[in-house]
Amino acid sequence: VFNQANGRIIIASFASLVSRMQQVANAAQRHNRKVAFVGASMVDAMRISRKLGYLDIPDELIVSIEQARSMPDPDVVIMCTGTQGEPSSIMGRLSTGTNRLFDIKPGDTVVLSSHPIPGNEESVYRTINRLFQRGANVIYDNIAPVHVSGHASQEEMKLLLHLTKPRYFVPIHGEIRHLKQHAHLAETVGILPENIATLENGQVLEFVDGEMRMGERVPTSYVFVDGSGVGDVSAEVMREREALSRDGIVLVNLRLARDNNRLLSDPEILSKGFGIAQDSDEIFTAARRKVTETVSRANGSLQKDVEQAVGDYLYGETRRRPMVFVTVSRF
Structure with missing residues (x-):
């Protein structure tokens, strides 16, 4: 990597992986580059490791990120966190252009020095794609032997x-x-x-x-944190939210005569998150007819019958199942 890189080298690693810091420092010294450590956890781990004697890095090899920004690109190595694509990590913010201290620029070589932890693949590859889009050359475990394990053998x-x-x-x-x-x-x-x-x-x-x-x-389960509440959101509420996020919501408002449940006006249908780009007017017009038919033959379970009729009709037309709510106003 150091032999082939013509610009800055940015290496992402776990902050606790002291051996990788030493490897990078040794390589930087051989190739006449200075090393800047970025991120609170990375800087703290480096300082403590040097103090305890686990890291052997000369003082003149280390520069601040402010100094590194003013140096020629071929003279710089930057170590930071973010090998798992965490949005709040340095590498995650670099990939989206939201990092405050420095930014990715064309010609940078980025090394992700660990393969994705199972479950993190999507966020890692999304970060890699964004880095490529911003002009960096990204080297990761699939294409080069840059992975280093932080686990004991x-x-x-x-x-x-x-x-x-x-x-x-x-x-x-x-x-x-x-x-x-x-x-x-x-x-x-x-x-x-x-x-x-x-x-x-x-x-x-x-x-x-x-x-x-x-x-x-001891009984254990997931504890959901919702705003200022902890543990007060049930699994049923989470299922409802998943349904809302997936297919949206459709609201049906009925204005009925108090004495005989006769419709006083056409049913009003509103939707949120249930977008139908094509034929939306025709679909909702037909849905209103379904509601009118259902109200005319409802017998004791009006709201439930209308919800079922509208839900079945919309699924038949769109293959989506929005949550359907029916409100009734009697006059």
């Missing part, structure tokens, strides 16, 4: 277990499949199977008189 995990010699072992990082493999690894270094606990969310683990045992299971 199996042999390193074994070494840690040999050094600490725990009596009990509880793997805690990853999904169930990862926890099971980690537990099996602990068995291979001599930890008794009965002293290994693979837990799921809500499972209580107790230690009584120095002995480990499984406790009761």
Whole structure:
């Protein structure tokens, strides 16, 4: 990467990955470039690592981002966060042109030095596409061996277990499949199977008189945060919101005679989020006729019948199922 890049090199990495910082610093020194660390977490990790002796970077190799902006592009390397396409990260903001400290420009080489965590693929590739659109040359794991793992290998995990010699072992990082493999690894270094606990969310683990045992299971579920409320949004409300976001809403207003439920005027139909670019007038005109027919033969369940009739008709015409609400005013 350093041999081929003619402009600035911008490298995204996890802020906690100290070894990658050292690799970048070493490469920058060999190619006569200065390194600027950007982002609070990246800068803090760099400073603490240097103070504790985990990073060996000469003072003259490090510049501020303000200094880097005024230097010739071939003399600069910038390290920042955002390998997973997080919108609030430096790389995420660079891809949308909303970063305050500096911006992407044609000729930049951007390196994403880790492959997407499962579930992040869409945001990562969206960020890559935007960076290309802004003129950068993006290098990522699919096209070059730039990935570096921040996780321990199996042999390193074994070494840690040999050094600490725990009596009990509880793997805690990853999904169930990862926890099971980690537990099996602990068995291979001599930890008794009965002293290994693979837990799921809500499972209580107790230690009584120095002995480990499984406790009761605590009910757990997702807790929705909505504005200032925490946990007060039910799953039913979330399903309704999903339906609204997917197909919109249709409101039907009926003006009826108080004594005999006769329509006093044509049904009024309004929609939000249920856009029909073509033939919308014809569809709603036909829907009004369906409403009129349904009202004329309704028997005790007027609103429910109208909701069903309008919903079925709109689905038949558009293959969409908006939420249908019926209001009735009697005069």
